[in-house]
Amino acid sequence: MSLRPYLTAFGLQWKIGLRYRIAVVAGLVAQMWFGAVTLMAYASVYHAAPDVQAPLSLRQAMTYTWIQQSLFTLLPLGCLPAIGDAARTGAIVYDLLRPVDMWNWWLSASLARLLGNAVPRAVLLACVAGPLAMLVGLGAWSLAGPASLISATLALVSIALGALLSATIVMWWNILTARTLSPLGSYAVGTPLAVLLSGMLLPLPLYPDWIRPFLLAQPFAGITDIPIRIYLGTPIPGGVATGLGLQVFWLAALTLLGRLWMRQTVNRLEVQGA
Amino acid sequence: MQTPPSPPDAITVSNLRKTYRIREGGSWRGKTRDIVALDGISFSVPKGQIAGFIGPNGAGKSTAIKILSGILRPTSGEVQVNGLVPWTNRIAHVARIGVVFGQRTQLWWDLSVAEGLALLRDIYGVEPERFARNRARLADALDLGGIMDQSVRQLSLGQRMRAEIAASLIHDPDILILDEPTIGLDAPSKLAVRAFVHELCRDRGTTVLLTTHDMHDIEALAERVIVIGHGRILADSPFEDLRTTTLSERILELDFHDTPPELTLPAGASETAREPRSLTITFDPRQIPAPALVAHVGHLPGLDDLRISRPSIDEIITRFYADHAA
Numbered sequence: 194m195s196l197r198p199y200l201t202a203f204g205l206q207w208k209i210g211l212r213y214r215i216a217v218v219a220g221l222v223a224q225m226w227f228g229a230v231t232l233m234a235y236a237s238v239y240h241a242a243p244d245v246q247a248p249l250s251l252r253q254a255m256t257y258t259w260i261q262q263s264l265f266t267l268l269p270l271g272c273l274p275a276i277g278d279a280a281r282t283g284a285i286v287y288d289l290l291r292p293v294d295m296w297n298w299w300l301s302a303s304l305a306r307l308l309g310n311a312v313p314r315a316v317l318l319a320c321v322a323g324p325l326a327m328l329v330g331l332g333a334w335s336l337a338g339p340a341s342l343i344s345a346t347l348a349l350v351s352i353a354l355g356a357l358l359s360a361t362i363v364m365w366w367n368i369l370t371a372r373t374l375s376p377l378g379s380y381a382v383g384t385p386l387a388v389l390l391s392g393m394l395l396p397l398p399l400y401p402d403w404i405r406p407f408l409l410a411q412p413f414a415g416i417t418d419i420p421i422r423i424y425l426g427t428p429i430p431g432g433v434a435t436g437l438g439l440q441v442f443w444l445a446a447l448t449l450l451g452r453l454w455m456r457q458t459v460n461r462l463e464v465q466g467a
Numbered sequence: 468m469q470t471p472p473s474p475p476d477a478i479t480v481s482n483l484r485k486t487y488r489i490r491e492g493g494s495w496r497g498k499t500r501d502i503v504a505l506d507g508i509s510f511s512v513p514k515g516q517i518a519g520f521i522g523p524n525g526a527g528k529s530t531a532i533k534i535l536s537g538i539l540r541p542t543s544g545e546v547q548v549n550g551l552v553p554w555t556n557r558i559a560h561v562a563r564i565g566v567v568f569g570q571r572t573q574l575w576w577d578l579s580v581a582e583g584l585a586l587l588r589d590i591y592g593v594e595p596e597r598f599a600r601n602r603a604r605l606a607d608a609l610d611l612g613g614i615m616d617q618s619v620r621q622l623s624l625g626q627r628m629r630a631e632i633a634a635s636l637i638h639d640p641d642i643l644i645l646d647e648p649t650i651g652l653d654a655p656s657k658l659a660v661r662a663f664v665h666e667l668c669r670d671r672g673t674t675v676l677l678t679t680h681d682m683h684d685i686e687a688l689a690e691r692v693i694v695i696g697h698g699r700i701l702a703d704s705p706f707e708d709l710r711t712t713t714l715s716e717r718i719l720e721l722d723f724h725d726t727p728p729e730l731t732l733p734a735g736a737s738e739t740a741r742e743p744r745s746l747t748i749t750f751d752p753r754q755i756p757a758p759a760l761v762a763h764v765g766h767l768p769g770l771d772d773l774r775i776s777r778p779s780i781d782e783i784i785t786r787f788y789a790d791h792a793a
Binding site for chain 1: 540568571572576577590792
């Protein structure tokens with residue numbers, strides 16, 4: 194089996210993601226704004242209660258926030274837009290007419306779309322919130338460097354797994370879209386789940402003690418939370434290996450179950466007509 | 468891998484049935500009911516033939532087309548397309564067919580026609596030289612030169628349909644399935660599409676299965692027409708045979724410069740309309756040949772002009788559907 198169709202699907206969505214340059218700038222401004230507001234909120238909370246031993250230091254909470262903001266578009270907020278359009282117009286039948294493995298075909302496209310959106314934003318925001326902020330004397334509010342070289346390397350591995358995991362969750366939204374023939378459900382379910390459970394709203398390490406193990410064990414933690422913890426060098430229960438292990442586990446589980454769900458969905462489309 | 472002996476027919480269908488289960492009352496507690504879309508149809512299409520597939524809305528045409536394309540599974544029956552069973556060998560099957568759904572688009576709205584074709588080259592694994600050859604040939608035959616670099620969303624419907632047809636043929640499929648390819652097109656675009664399909668079949672031996680509601684498509688293209696209604700095949704013959712068996716009558720119109728006279732007509736002819744200055748006579752040429760009828764009325768006093776016409780293809784098919792309660 195040739196890889197070319199999948200690389201092609203990847204290349205196409207990567208290009209489409211990059212095409213919206215104004216959206217990148219607009220998104221950057223919005224994320225800087227939200228980041229700055231969040232940082233000020235943390236600063237006042239941390240200064241109001243200096244005796245409390247928080248699981249993250251103020252500096253770490255700030256860095257967590259900056260990375261989280263810069264990776265916002267990496268979250269699985271809903272289905273791949275192209276699949277949403279195809280479901281609405283009925284052009285989705287053409288996807289069944291291509292000589293390709295539909296899971297890999299849609300997965301490559303979904304991954305490319307996430308990366309095409311996230312990579313330019315992440316690089317830009319990291320430059321602004323990191324070196325640039327330090328240069329203009331806002332070092333205390335800036336994105337701090339990694340805990341160590343090893344943390345940085347492991348964080349890179351972890352973020353790669355996170356991107357793949359996110360694309361795999363997008364696949365579930367894609368299948369939902371193909372079943373309901375509308376992209377709306379996937380956004381209604383996907384956006385709140387992803388924003389809340391990824392730690393975008395509040396870093397997962399800052400939740401109450403009793404709920405933290407559950408939050409770490411759910412799949413959305415593997416997208417950005419685990420990579421950020423590795424970057425910061427904050428302890429993960431069971432160590433870095435557990436963090437990476439959780440990512441691999443969810444990747445495998447969601448791929449396996451997702452492929453079954455997809456086969457069942459394609460069968461249903463084939464039985465009932467698209 | 469051993470290649471199976473190629474069958475003489477490009478498409479064989481035998482006793483194909485498809486029932487849909489629908490829920491009544493809309494709620495999930497509602498009763499289910501089976502709707503028969505295809506009630507045991509059989510036909511075969513030899514290689515290189517253009518077969519027209521017609522029938523009123525809801526007759527089962529689309530269901531049959533989807534099954535042959537490999538995107539719908541029948542309830543029972545056998546189908547072989549290029550020697551493959553479409554729904555069990557989906558990937559191998561779809562690599563060898565081209566499909567155009569006239570009401571949907573397979574090209575990418577955000578991309579130019581050229582970029583879309585290049586993507587399809589990669590999806591179907593078409594070698595670069597073959598791709599260049601096919602692209603040049605299709606661009607020439609479908610007059611795509613001027614629109615290759617335009618994005619698909621900017622194309623007119625006629626331009627887009629020509630680009631869609633090129634997209635369905637970039638991998639040299641043996642079989643082309645066209646589902647209402649001329650819907651919404653203006654007259655020149657319709658003629659261009661018809662001419663192209665005709666040449667494709669003649670020059671490359673591509674087998675074409677065509678569904679349409681435009682009977683002129685059928686008249687211009689199809690050597691053979693399969694009429695489907697209520698999930699069954701009502702007729703399967705050359706179009707001329709359908710005309711002879713359904714509505715062989717002719718119409719004779721007579722214009723007078725004064726009130727038309729009363730006249731007695733030979734057997735097989737009857738007056739069907741009378742106006743202040745004209746008469747319409749309908750006749751069956753098997754009972755009274757046209758020259759004899761013309762001789763009969765030719766010396767009527769006050770006759771200015773006369774015309775003989777055949778019923779239009781739309782009238783024939785409407786009558787056919789009515790006769791079969793389709």
